[in-house]
Structure formats: C-alpha cells, structure tokens
Amino acid sequence: MDAQDRVAAFVDEHDMDADPAYRILDLTAEIGEVAADAAKSSDYGAAPENLAVSEDELGDALFSLLATADALDIDAGAALETSLAKYERRLNESGDAGSPGSPE
Numbered sequence: 001m002d003a004q005d006r007v008a009a010f011v012d013e014h015d016m017d018a019d020p021a022y023r024i025l026d027l028t029a030e031i032g033e034v035a036a037d038a039a040k041s042s043d044y045g046a047a048p049e050n051l052a053v054s055e056d057e058l059g060d061a062l063f064s065l066l067a068t069a070d071a072l073d074i075d076a077g078a079a080l081e082t083s084l085a086k087y088e089r090r091l092n093e094s095g096d097a098g099s100p101g102s103p104e
Contacts, residue, residue: 004076007066016067023068030061
C-alpha cells in the first residue's frame, strides 16, 4: 500500500473526509507551520545555519498534501512523475530546472 492509499484509508477509517477546498486550506496551514519552524529556527533568515524543521510538522504537511490529492482524485505518484519529467525536460533544454523567467 502506498502513502496516498494509507492516508486515504486513515481518513476513511476515522471519518475525516473533507471537501477539497478545506483540504487545500489545511495544506496551506500545515505548510505555514513548516515555514514558521524554519523562520524561527533561523532567526528569520539571519542565521540560516541554524535552520531546523520539525519532522512532525513536515509529516503533517505531507499527510495534508496526500489527503488533498486524494480529495481531488489525483494520483500523487503520477503527479510527481509528471513534475519530475517537466524538470528533466527543463534541465535538458536550458540547463536549469527553474520555471522559465524565474530569477536566478
């Protein structure tokens, strides 16, 4: 059973089903908590060598992302493969994986 299936089973088992819009809001909140960990631990960027992110917060964000994918009927593994292919194509075409026009 892959991670998305495990999250979907957990959501079903614990009656945590939610509308995709709620899932996206929850994902945003969880990513915000990861960013808060990073900002606080690095003294808001003044001490990047002290950067620390809690495994628990990162896990919450991953759970939320996989629950969002499931709520949207998107296969997270397929989405990742599509994204990796896009980055590979960019690297092959321009030598840079960033979006066209993004700052260097």
